[in-house]
């Protein structure tokens with residue numbers, strides 16, 4: 173069997189979508205995945221009429237590449253949209269009660285979440301002069317532009333919840349690249365957003381929040397069926413070596429060792445795994461990767477008879493600001509958002525424990541995590557019964573936190589990579605953790621590879637890359 177053009181190490185969404193874009197442009201690709209199952213963090217569990225997600229439960233998309241991929245793999249009809257207003261209401265915990273998050277300007281003005289002073293500070297944002305520096309934290313950026321109340325009640329729960337990170341340590345450039353770019357370009361977030369809205373009138377990308385029939389595993393299944401890609405499960409990359417024409421990769425399969433050559437190599441594995449492979453070649457690059465911090469997360473799914481919960485569950489769930497002093501960062505009301513994920517008459521709630529806010533929860537037993545969840549849910553939602561079912565998913569290294577001088581770290585990594593022709597790092601510590609960002613970054617990586625291979629050898633088609641331009645945040649990753 174001939175050598176592939178590209179080997180992708182890691183069969184999570186980053187690796188699978190990179191392989192898909194490459195195959196679509198006519199390249200031969202192998203994906204090596206150490207587990208028996210493809211999907212990495214993403215996996216959907218079906219049991220007793222419930223569907224629970226191990227990690228990503230839905231995706232928010234506004235990128236044309238992502239829409240293109242989903243349509244091409246036949247998932248347009250499998251999408252299950254999240255409810256639109258008013259059922260998409262989100263809440264914040266405030267003094268152990270729930271306050272709805274304002275979705276429109278009028279509601280924001282009336283909202284009890286912010287004081288009059290906080291609201292005036294928010295409205296004064298266009299008057300704040302440009303500022304900041306490359307290592308500015310999320311907290312510094314948000315307080316400087318929007319005020320402390322917005323940080324504590326809006327940005328902190330968002331950064332601690334879906335991103336598991338700590339805004340006092342997370343890099344604004346890495347975590348909020350679009351907001352930072354608005355300030356740099358227009359001098360103001362409010363003015364920048366308004367100008368963009370006017371310029372894009374009629375052509376603005378639609379923001380869609382959805383999952384799939386059968387859960388996020390449906391996306392993984394569809395990508396795992398990509399023709400032109402050879403998938404090698406239970407194949408752990410152990411050693412890589414540059415050759416005159418590309419890379420030689422050695423891996424361990426259950427019964428034998430395997431060595432394959434390819435022109436280009438994509439490492440779509442978590443940073444510690446990439447560091448282990450790269451240390452012998454480039455200790456500086458290895459150190460940069462090793463220095464990336466990850467947050468541990470415990471996902472606790474609890475199911476109840478609907479009659480046991482007094483709250484109407486009229487929304488998608490809630491986030492918990494740090495001011496509440498809790499180890500939980502949020503709870504998604506899954507059966508309200510996706511009714512098919514629970515049997516009729518039952519309620520499924522998915523809670524997130526840990527992250528940078530509560531690293532001590534990494535060592536908690538299952539029962540301690542369940543107790544912490546129930547101690548909040550019972551009074552908050554008026555629950556007067558024990559859960560009928562509980563499932564727990566643990567992620568020892570759940571998400572990269574983007575802490576510290578991350579922008580500098582990414583730039584230093586990009587600079588080191590210039591010494592290694594044909595080597596690409598494409599995983600969720602670079603360019604965003606969301607499924608959308610992973611697919612968008614994979615598109616950019618595949619385009620770079622396609623261009624490089626087209627320069628050295630003709631084959632393949634560029635049409636897979638025609639429909640969009642690479643966003644600025646990805647250009648900065650080189």
Ligand SMILES: Cc1cc2nc3c(=O)[nH]c(=O)nc-3n(C[C@H](O)[C@H](O)[C@H](O)COP(=O)(O)OP(=O)(O)OC[C@H]3O[C@@H](n4cnc5c(N)ncnc54)[C@H](O)[C@@H]3O)c2cc1C
Pocket residue numbers: 181182183184185186187204205206207210211212213214226227228229230231232407408409410440441442445469471567570571598599600601605606607608610
């Ligand atoms: C609890 C949780 C909830 C989330 N919720 C959402 C959400 O609702 N929406 C959203 O958009 N995002 C969400 N995310 C983020 C998103 O799920 C992840 O960022 C994304 O799935 C990571 O994909 P990846 O391919 O970069 O990494 P991974 O999924 O970690 O894949 C890396 C793969 O590399 C393999 N590997 C490692 N080393 C080797 C080796 N040496 N050889 C071969 N293979 C190797 C691993 O086995 C793994 O399969 C969530 C994440 C978590 C943890």
